[in-house]
Amino acid sequence: MLEELEIRNLGPIRHANLGFGTGMTAITGETGAGKSMLLDAIRLISGASVQTGRTDTASADIWAQGIFHVEQDCTASSIAQSAGVELEDGELFLTRSLPSHKRSRAILNGHTVPRSLLHDVGSELVTIHGQADQMRLASSARQRDMLDRYAHNEQIRGEYAARWRALQQLDERLNTLNRQQSSAQDRADYLRASIAAIDDASPHTGELEELKSRRERIENLAAITQGVNKALAALDASQIDVEEDQSDAVTKIHDAVRALEDIGVPAVFGESITRLESVDEELADIVFSLAGQLDSNDEDGDLDVINGRIHTLNGLVQRWGPDVEHVLQWRDKAQLELEDVEASPEHVAALRLQRIELLHEVGESAVRLSKSRSSAAKKLGAQVSSELDSLAMQGSCLDVQVTSRFDASTVASLESARSDTADGASSQIDVDERLLDSHGCDDIEFLFTPFPGSARLPMGKSASGGELSRLMLALELSMAEREAGHDTSASAVEQGMVFIFDEVDAGVGGKAAVELGRRLAILSRNAQVIVVTHLAQVASWAQTQFTVSKRTVESASDGAGGSHIETVVNRVEGDSRQHEIARMLAGSESATSLRHAHELLNASRM
Structure with a gap:
């Protein structure tokens, strides 16, 4: 308000x-x-x-x-x-x-x-x-809105709108799939080749790092061998081929233990002897580990073979990386996509069948909506024409014309199909979607006859402003x-x-x-x-x-x-209003016009 x-x-x-x-x-x-x-x-x-x-x-x-x-x-x-x-x-x-x-x-x-x-x-x-604003109702859209308000067909319109939106969304999906199909074969070929390349290489997580570590060991084999030998010579010369008089840590510790034992005073030197023996055991573990390094250097494999494998894995990582784990993840996703691409023709066929069924439902709703409008149009036209008689426009009338774009046979078939569906049967009727829009299948026009004998003309073209x-x-x-x-x-x-x-x-x-x-x-x-x-x-x-x-x-x-x-x-209120009504009646505020104004105001009270 x-x-x-x-x-x-x-x-x-x-x-x-x-x-x-x-x-x-x-x-x-x-x-x-x-x-x-x-x-x-x-x-x-x-x-x-x-x-x-x-x-x-x-x-x-x-x-x-x-x-x-x-x-x-x-x-x-x-x-x-x-x-x-x-x-x-x-x-x-x-x-x-x-x-x-x-x-x-x-x-x-x-x-x-x-x-x-x-x-x-x-x-x-x-x-x-x-006079200017009423031209808005000359539009078919506003006439349709007014007729629908009068018909109170909100539920039918809601059903139609929902089905129409579903049809538009399905069309968007089909258009997308149709566009994709033109390049689907190329995509499928690419996916197959990529999956085959990964499967042929058969990489496993962490393999590239392991190979690079092995290559580094082989490339530094001489330095590793020399260093380990020197360390073993210093710790335990018996582990390697050196002169017998080579002095090493193990021999010296043994000599120290014997010297303390020869003193013959275990109460004083027993703890030192025990500690030296513990060091001797630790040295033995270190010597064993280093000697094992020398043995493994002979089993690290061919450097050319390792470099070839690293080159293969690097190629996979460059295309689908950033590491072997991501390559394997990409391969799994590619397999799923390939299945979708290869199945798309069947999927499109299923959607097209679904579209036929949905278009049929849209047609049914359109017929129901049209019937509600046609029924309301007759009542609205008759009621408005009756009101016009009360407004000093005797003989004027309004005809609300609802024209379905469907022919009678299509309407009858859709109504029959709806009845069959309700009874458990199923049938499909060809519906020409070109006859539909977002508001149904109707053309609506308000035709006004301003006086008897006048032609019925569209609103806005057949009457004065008043x-x-x-x-x-x-x-x-x-x-x-x-x-x-x-x-x-x-x-x-x-x-x-x-x-x-x-x-x-x-x-x-x-x-x-x-x-x-x-x-x-x-x-x-x-x-x-x-x-x-x-x-x-x-x-x-x-x-x-x-x-x-x-x-x-x-x-x-x-x-x-x-x-x-x-x-x-x-x-204006009270006497002021009575004076204004008098002026409107007679152009003056005489006693007679004031009396008439008073009577008119009293008679107009509802």
């Missing part, structure tokens, strides 16, 4: 602040007073690209803000929150600023946002039915009645929708004007209604009324003593 609208420097309006309530609000005033500027302000905060006059305000910044009370889970709130804008005490502030020498700014709850976001939020809060406004009122009334009868929880007032009507009273007078006002008041039971009108019979039905008027203001800023025209907006 629109709670407040504030405007600054919009055309001749220097400043205006309008507080709105529930129900119906009338905006009245003399022709040319600037009532249209209020609609321009609402279009501005709704994100529209509006060319507004800047008469007398060329150097000032235009600014407009609307404060809306919304439900936490309504569509407008969801759009705002998905963009990172949170509600403030259940309110949305839609602000538009048009600086005189800068680009316009769109602001939502204090956050600068793209104008498109303001438009998305505003379109969920405000519906303007003016007739179109009343047609839109009849549509909204029919929609509101349908909503109230189906589920009051989904009513427009709870969704926060604001309906604005401009020129709805063009060419209407007398009893028809009274009925027009009454019908607007009925609509305001389920939604907030704002109507710009010059008819007292319409304005009298409103709970709230604002007048728009001009006044002359002396310009003293330049000292020249000039003047300029400003537009002011005032709320």
Whole structure:
């Protein structure tokens, strides 16, 4: 619901602040007073690209803000929150600023946002039915949306949309696989050759490091042998072929033990003898280990063979490394991929069969959706035509035409197939997918006949601005009645929708004007209604009324003593409202017009 609208420097309006309530609000005033500027302000905060006059305000910044009370889970709130804008005490502030020498700014709850976001939020809060705005319903998409709302076919549409999305996703998978198939053979050949190369080499984890260590030993064999021999000669000369008088560590330790034993005082030298014997045992272990090194040097193998194996393993690592372990891991993954590539023709065939079945299901849902629309179209057309009779448009009618792109035989076959499936049977019908889109298989058109004998013409091409406004009122009334009868929880007032009507009273007078006002008041039971009108019979039905008027203001800023025209907006209540209704009735505020105004206001109370 629109709670407040504030405007600054919009055309001749220097400043205006309008507080709105529930129900119906009338905006009245003399022709040319600037009532249209209020609609321009609402279009501005709704994100529209509006060319507004800047008469007398060329150097000032235009600014407009609307404060809306919304439900936490309504569509407008969801759009705002998905963009990172949170509600403030259940309110949305839609602000538009048009600086005189800068680009316009769109602001939502204090956050600068793209104008498109303001438009998305505003379109969920405000519906303007003016001569220019009604051309939106000339589009087939908006007519389809309105018919679906009237049909309450959310479940069928949801089923169709889910199947349609599944079909699109399946098509994407098939397209990807088809593209892959063109290079699948090359990929398969590469994988087979790579796996064979790895299998032929048959590497094992750690092998490359072992081989490099062996090669290093062989390349340094001479130095190793010489060093080990010297060490053995120093420790135990008996292990190698040296002269017998070679002095070594083992011999000297043995000599030391015998010398201490020959003293014959074990109480004094027994510990030293024991320690020397322990050293002798440790030396024996070292000598044994070094002697083994000399033996292994003869078994390290052919250096050329080792280098060849290292070269083979390095080749594998360079292609699929960084080490032998990763090469083996790549080989296992390649085997799995090869199995997938080789199985892809069968996989594609299975998906194509699945697509045939899914397309058949999409066709079934499309037929069900079409039937729901056709049934609702007859009821909507009849109800709107009845409303038009009440709005001084006798003989006018609306025909809602739903044309299925499927021929009768396809529809009958799909309906029969659905019945067979429910009975446990199964059959497939060829469905021409070119006849489908994301919304079904229907072409929808609202055809309006403005007077008896006139040809049925598309909406927007067959009526004046006033007739179109009343047609839109009849549509909204029919929609509101349908909503109230189906589920009051989904009513427009709870969704926060604001309906604005401009020129709805063009060419209407007398009893028809009274009925027009009454019908607007009925609509305001389920939604907030704002109507710009010059008819007292319409304005009298409103709970709230604002007048728009001009006044002359002396310009003293330049000292020249000039003047300029400003537009002011005032709320009228009580006697002030009775005087305004009297002025609208007779152009004056005589006793007779005031009495008539009083009677009209009393008669308009619901």
